[in-house]
Amino acid sequence: MGTTDRDDRHDHSDDHPHDRADHHSDDHADDSPATPGGPSTPPGPPASGAPASDPPAPGGTPPAPPGGSLGGGPGVRHTAALALAHALSAAERGLAVIPLSATKLPAIRSPHHDEADHPHQPPCHGECGRPGHGVYDATSDPVRIRELFAAAPHATGYGIACGLPPHHLIGIDLDTKSGTDAPAALRELALRHLFTIPETVVVVTPSGGRHIWLAGPPDTVVPNSAGRLAPGIDIRGAGGYLVGPGSRTTHGTYSTVPGTAHLPPAPCPPALLRLLTPPPRTARHAAPAAGPQQGQGLVQFVLAAHEGQRNTRLFWAACRAYENGIGPDLAPQLTAAAVRVGLTEREARSTIASAARLTGHA
CATH class of the missing domain: 1.20.50 (Pheromone ER-1)
Incomplete structure (x- = not known):
């Protein structure tokens, strides 16, 4: 499961440049989260090999294309067709999607790419009517989805936009790389703030990370963040996207933890939601100008x-x-x-x- 220089887009944000998805960072997430039944109980590990699924059901591992790679020729067309099938299946569940490349970036180049030399021009989020605006292209309309994938013949996966109705999806991205243990950090937060992660969709990343899908309330905007909740825990919220299960990347395939693919995104526990949302802004005195060393x-x-x-x-x-x-x-x-x-x-x-x-x- 957001955002964004050509390799950074996963957020944030979104809120990010017009041709990128904000904060999509799906190469993070590792290991198991706190799960249903208690904050210290991790979900079961993925089955040996990648869990299998039929193309129409989002979350499974699609068969390898001829040649076993993401190279050109029939293999690309086969992989793109599977990505489209997974995206259409996700859309049937009310999820808005976009095509992704094997690097997990939006697969359609921005129509404003040549305008990058005009930094003072406000970014376009799709107002021009052309595709290529990252997460702002996301849709659950099957006709529009087919049009997007037709414009992205080399797509190998799909992204799921967060923060949109009906689910107002929130992605908890757990990472264990770089010496962090995000699952342990999440368990500690759960114990400290008295919440448990309910049964919900859990996606396994190629690196062994986990993405937990939760549903947010329609009146709350959850921002994207990287490591703010705890080291190794990234949040995909409004303006961000998650790499959808079934997507193939240069590092492997995203797949659902067995037994979770059919579940709807579970409501985010209120105590966790409070941690994910910034406090309301209060009136404050003007801060002094930053000194030469400040910041x-x-x-x-x-x-x-x-x-x-x-x-x-x-x-x-x-x-x-x-x-x-x-x-x-x-x-x-x-x-x-x-x-x-x-x-x-x-x-x-x-x-x-x-x-x-x-x-x-x-």
Whole structure:
């Protein structure tokens, strides 16, 4: 299961550049979450090999295309047809989808790609009527879905937009890479805040991570975040997307934990929902202008980003800057840092603007 330089789009956000899905980061998530029956009980491990499923049922592992790779020729057409079948099945459950490439990025190139040299032009979220706007293209209309996949013949999977009716999907993305143990962190949060994760859809990522699907209330906007709840726990909310089960990527196939594919997204426990939503903005005195050294740790955090981390790190740093009252003053430095590590100025500005909106400072 969001967002976004060509390798970072998974959020955030969304709220991200016009040709990217915000914060989609689905290469995170590892290991088992707190599950139904108690915060310390992990869901059963995936069956040996990938769990099988028929193409019409989202969540299974589709047969390998001829040649066993994502190369060209009949294999690509076979994989694209399976991706479309999974996407249409997901849409039957009310989920809005978009085609994804093998790198988990939206498979349709932005129609505004050549306009990146005009950073002051507001990003288009589909108002132009053409496809290629990432998560903003998401739809559950089967006719529109077929049109999107026809425009993306090399699609190998599909993304599921979060935050949209009827489910208002929230994705809990658990990671155990980079020395983190997100499942343990989630169990600790569950014990501390007295909630359990109900029976729901759980998706296994190629790296062994887990994505937990939950349904949010229609009147609550859950923002995307990376590591804010706890190290290794990313949240896919409004403006983000999840890689759908059955999708094939360069690292493997996403599949559902056996016995969960038929379940609807379970309601998010109220105690967990409170942790996922920012507190209401209260009136505050104007913060003093940022001094020459204030916020430099956040700038360095962005400068240390590797490919695949740039949008996520920039969004996180911008959120922290706005929460500490130095967002407007630090934004130019964060933009410059993002450009140095490979984002365009327009992408950087769009991501920082997203952070301002999600923290209530836009």
